[in-house]
Amino acid sequence: MHEASRILQTIWTERDTTPATTIHPPLYRGSTVLFNNYEEFCQAGRNEYPGISYGTDRLPTQRQFEEALRELEGGALCRVFPSGIHAVQTALSAFVGQGDHLLLCDNAYGPSQRFCRKILPRFGVESTLLPPDVGADILDHLRPNTRVILLESPGSLTFELQDIQAITAIARERGIVTMLDASWATPLYLKPLALGVDLSIHSVSKYIGGYSDILAGAVTVSARHAQRFADYYKDLEIYTPAEICSLALRGLHSLATRLRRHEESAITIARWLQGQPGVGEVLHPAFPEHPQHWLWRRDFSGSSGLFAFTLTREYSDVQLATAINALQLFAIGYSWGGSKSLITASRVRRNLTCRYRGKTLIRLNIGLEEPEDLLADLADGFGMLISNG
Ligand SMILES: Cc1ncc(COP(=O)(O)O)c(C=O)c1O
Structure with missing residues (x-):
């Protein structure tokens, strides 16, 4: 045998004979998964094979993260995706088809709304x-062919809550x-x-994820719909790279600790x-002044580090730019939930009536820096x- 081939073959045959026990599980990455026999x-x-047969068949690193999240969420099945928006799109498309009607909240993440507005109509789905x-007034919006309702509570820009239970x-x-x-x-x-x-x-x-260095999404499903979602995920051959699942799993270890800090600092600020x-107004669901604070008290057990506020008067873009550019610790960027504090500012655009329409909303992602420094x-x-x- 050629020298290099011989060495590689030796490594391969001895691959599991000298395992090391690490705290974090090893990474499984691969396309081919070998069978033990014909x-x-x-x-x-x-x-009929009960094992994992292919790289897209959810390798162990992916399954470990899914299982941890499934348990946290109290669901029957969890599947992970290469991004949050991919998770939203797949969840929606798994349950609608030609002739169906879908309802979604006007405060939902912009690209989720765009998917419903631009892509789903091509498949005969109206939203x-x-x-x-x-809340219970959703009755006024139902149609005989309404198949799916997509909620986002609170919305990540204007922070309204829906009456989930009703x-x-x-x-x-x-x-x-x-x-x-x-x-x-968060699932906590x-x-x-x-x-x-x-x-x-x-x-x-x-x-x-917690550090703004991965893109991933997840969907956890109740027993009633688990089989349909599992089949759909498998038919689409979706998978998420092991490195991403491993970082997501690691994120779960520190989620509670980080979240407490995000929560406390955000409330202080x-x-x-x-x-x-x-x-003008501070838009934070945990504050008694929030219009749906009672829903937050009833349904949530904590608040995270993202909130927004309005100003008592409107400023020009140049004035806003001068103020925002002067900040040292707050960086300008969209994807929140990480350790770095972030700021965005935009005028609210809405399709339905909105108390903030046309107003500048300053949104802060409060990171893990010292709150006194952020203040x-x-x-x-x-x-x-x-x-x-
Ligand atoms: C509420 C909400 N859902 C979903 C997403 C999409 O997540 P991702 O960036 O992982 O695609 C975002 C992104 O900002 C979001 O704010």
């Missing part, structure tokens, strides 16, 4: 928007599938399935902002906008 191979051909604070009770009676994007609350602070939701969706890129004369940064850089009423 009989197993034939079983796989007949779809209409719900008020972002919808909606799921109504949907269940009519056989309508409910889905909820719970990325803000909201248990959508316990509130009657059928599919709980997370952008794992946010708090679960939001309270301070409330006391500034130039700040000082806001007071310095942002002072000219928030200290004058």
Whole structure:
């Protein structure tokens, strides 16, 4: 045998004979998965093989993360995706078809709405928007062919909450599938399935990943819909790379600790902002002033580090740019939930009526820095906008 081939063959034959026990599970990465014998191979051909038969058949690293999240969410099945938006799109398309109608909240993540508006009509699926604070009044929006309701509570820009329990009770009676994007609350602070939701969706890129260095998504499904979703996922041959699943699994270890810090710092900073004369409204579900605070108290067990505020007057783009560019610790960027504090500012555009329409919303992702340093940064850089009423 050629020398290099011989060495590689030796490594291969001895691959499991000298295992090391690490705290974090080893990474499984591969396309081909070997069968022990020809009989197993034939079983796989007949779809009867109980083991993993291919790289897209969810290798152990992926399965470990899915299993951990499934348990946290209290679901029957969990599947992971290469991004949060991929998870949303797959969840929706698994349960709608030609002639169906779908309802989604007007505060849902922009690309989720875009998928419903631009892609689903091509497959004969019509969607209409719900008020972002919808509850039992969802009855006014149902049609005989409504098949799916997509909620996002709170919305990640304007932070309205939906009455999840009222909606799921109504949907269940009519056989309508409910889905909820719970990325803000994480699986620790909201248990959508316990509130009657059928599919709980997370952008794992946010708090679960925790460091803004991965893109991933996850869907956890109730027993009633688990088989259909498992089949759909398999038919599409979706999988998520092992490195991503491993980082997501690692993120779960520190999620509770990080989240406590995000929560405390965000509340400190939001309270301070409330006391500034130039700040209009602080949009934070854990604050009694929030219009659906009672829903947060009823359904959630904590709050995370993302909130927004308005200003008492509108400023020009140049004035906003001057203030935002002056910040030292807050970086400008979209994907929240990580250790670095972030800021975005935009004028709210909505299809339905919205109390913030046309107003500038400043959104803060409060990271893991010292809250006093973040306050000082806001007071310095942002002072000219928030200290004058
Ligand atoms: C509420 C919400 N859901 C889903 C997504 C999509 O997640 P990803 O960036 O992992 O595709 C985002 C991204 O910002 C989001 O804010």
